[in-house]
Amino acid sequence: MNYFVRRPWDLPQRLVTPEDVYRQRKLHRREFLTWLGLATGVVGLSTGCSDSGGEKTSSQSPATSSPEVPESVPNIYPAARNPNFKDYGRAETEPEDAARYTNFYEFSTSKSTYKFVANFKPTPWAIEIGGLCDRPGKFDLDDLHKQMSFEERACRHRCVETWAMCVPWTGFPLRDLLKRVEPKAEAKYVGFTTFDRPDEATNMARTQGDFPWPYTEGLTIAEATNELAFIATGIYGKPLPKQHGAPIRLVLPWKYGFKSIKSIVQITLTDKPPATFWNTVNPAEYDFEANVNPTISHPRWSQRTEWMLGTRERHDTVIYNGYGEYVASMYKS
Ligand SMILES: Nc1nc2c(c(=O)[nH]1)N[C@H]1C(S)=C(S)[C@@H](COP(=O)(O)O)O[C@H]1N2
Numbered sequence: 001m002n003y004f005v006r007r008p009w010d011l012p013q014r015l016v017t018p019e020d021v022y023r024q025r026k027l028h029r030r031e032f033l034t035w036l037g038l039a040t041g042v043v044g045l046s047t048g049c050s051d052s053g054g055e056k057t058s059s060q061s062p063a064t065s066s067p068e069v070p071e072s073v074p075n076i077y078p079a080a081r082n083p084n085f086k087d088y089g090r091a092e093t094e095p096e097d098a099a100r101y102t103n104f105y106e107f108s109t110s111k112s113t114y115k116f117v118a119n120f121k122p123t124p125w126a127i128e129i130g131g132l133c134d135r136p137g138k139f140d141l142d143d144l145h146k147q148m149s150f151e152e153r154a155c156r157h158r159c160v161e162t163w164a165m166c167v168p169w170t171g172f173p174l175r176d177l178l179k180r181v182e183p184k185a186e187a188k189y190v191g192f193t194t195f196d197r198p199d200e201a202t203n204m205a206r207t208q209g210d211f212p213w214p215y216t217e218g219l220t221i222a223e224a225t226n227e228l229a230f231i232a233t234g235i236y237g238k239p240l241p242k243q244h245g246a247p248i249r250l251v252l253p254w255k256y257g258f259k260s261i262k263s264i265v266q267i268t269l270t271d272k273p274p275a276t277f278w279n280t281v282n283p284a285e286y287d288f289e290a291n292v293n294p295t296i297s298h299p300r301w302s303q304r305t306e307w308m309l310g311t312r313e314r315h316d317t318v319i320y321n322g323y324g325e326y327v328a329s330m331y332k333s
């Protein structure tokens with residue numbers, strides 16, 4: 001239901017540029033940023049957005065509606081691009097197109113999650129790593145920024161819903177982090193958990209009991225230590241905007257997007273497959289492995305093709321999202 005109580009600071013709906021209008025106009029990057037500048041507060045002060053299922057937007061800072069840099073920027077930018085992931089084989093997605101169409105259920109079931117992230121506090125941040133390892137510990141993000149070796153990777157991303165994007169992530173291979181806790185030989189799986197803060201994430205608060213919060217994901221140890229499994233703290237040469245999973249997330253370009261868990265607070269090494277969010281919600285539609293595969297239809301739609309954020313260009317979907325040379329050997333049974 002769309003409802004809102006008009007307060008003096010509420011602006012009429014017509015002052016809010018809806019996404020489809022923005023798309024039709026195909027605004028230039030510069031124009032768009034100007035628009036954002038002019039619109040400071042407009043997006044945030046509006047309520048009852050048409051695509052938000054009646055969710056109310058709280059007051060927002062303009063930074064949350066754009067890919068602009070939040071507060072303090074660690075001096076890891078620009079990170080050198082890894083030559084193995086130099087380009088996409090397709091056009092890069094415009095930062096605004098990626099930032100304005102995101103999945104982050106903790107904040108909203110709409111794609112406009114950037115409108116709902118104002119109360120989320122991604123600093124300070126730490127990740128606890130434990131389970132079957134010899135050196136469990138808590139890793140502060142500020143320390144990781146100093147200690148890890150950062151690189152940039154141009155990666156294709158494919159959501160199970162058939163949208164796709166090509167974006168440059170900044171971060172480090174997941175295996176570089178796992179190495180530091182010295183996994184035991186019995187560790188066969190790696191589980192990941194997102195923050196559990198309903199006070200900062202309204203949809204999480206609203207859907208307690210309906211969804212198995214907090215969001216969780218998992219990989220086999222072989223997948224987690226594959227060169228392609230990446231931890232990102234940045235996108236487009238800047239720290240992650242909140243809606244992209246600030247301040248630290250997973251990037252698994254050969255798997256459907258839901259595996260690439262955002263805003264990670266915990267990593268656990270286990271000997272059994274960990275329960276995962278979407279697989280728990282609907283195992284018939286979302287399997288644990290979830291490798292991109294055009295020949296296996298989702299029960300409700302085909303996976304043969306995909307469309308790019310922004311341009312809406314269609315492409316044939318490729319097995320393992322085109323990353324078979326890195327990962328196919330893991331799935332030969
Ligand atoms: N914690 C958390 N992580 C998440 C999600 C989510 O809802 N919550 N959505 C997933 C889905 S379905 C996709 S496609 C990607 C989207 O990443 P992006 O929104 O940064 O493009 O994040 C994944 N990680």
Ligand SMILES: [Mo]
Nearest residue numbers: 159160257258
């Ligand atoms: Mo997704």
